[in-house]
Amino acid sequence: MLLLAPVGLVDVLDAVAEAERLRPRVQAARRRLVLLEEGSDPMRAPVDGASRPDGFALDLQDVTLGWDGDLVRDLTVHVPEGARVVVTGPSGSGKSTLAATLSRLVAARSGTVRLGGVDVLDLDREQVRAVVGWMQQDTVLFDTTVRENLRVADPRADDATLWRALGRVRLADTVASWPDGLDTVLGEGGSRVSGGERQRLGLARMLLAGHRVLVLDEPTEHLDGETARALLDDVDALAPEHTVVVVSHAPEVVARYPQRVDLQPSPHRRPRVVR
16 A cells, blocks of 8 residues: 555646646736736727728728837728738738737727728727627637537527538538538647648638628748648638738738738838839
8 A cells, every 4th residue: 555555646746736837827827817907998988889880991091000119100001892902011010010900909009090981999899890800820729629619700600601601711621521520629729620721710710700801910821832822812712702901921922912011110111002
């Protein structure tokens, strides 16, 4: 008994040691959540909650973006409904900040951002995000089935609706070939799917959510050339029913798009809009 008892305690003590190792991270996360809960909301409430956008065109007039300082100054650009636009520039030039601003996650420091002719600050967050969807560089997938990962975007979607969304992003045949189909469990963090499949699942979610403006932040990052081209072909095919705004610094991606917003990190250079 004396010899075997320590062996039996190994599993229990391992869990205790792992919990102690993670304790500082958990405590730090708790402190951040408390600060967020106590902090003020950086986005002001709408002046007129009855405002409704007329369509899904985007208009930015003399917009300055940034967090603690100005990243982008004097940005003026019109993105009509159904357009395909690329936002480019070096790291730190404000590309993701612009994407967050379009999604009403952060307010412009000055200037006006309009959606369907209405200032986004005069719209509820839900009104803006029902129209504008932002897919960030690393699509978040959960350790559950394909079905439940897609229904994050629309909990009421039936299987037929899910298959249509997968078909529009050319993933239906792939999922159908898996033994469990929509019941396939994707693994922790989507570990059982490839990078291209991950991005297509994220894109299918955006379609299920009904977004008319699709903001895709570095959608081809970590993908090989052939997979990246195939993904962008399918993204481009969503226009003109959807407006496509691709954020990328990759030259081969930038070259695809007829309208380009070139952000410059220097405060002395204005963003260039190329058509």
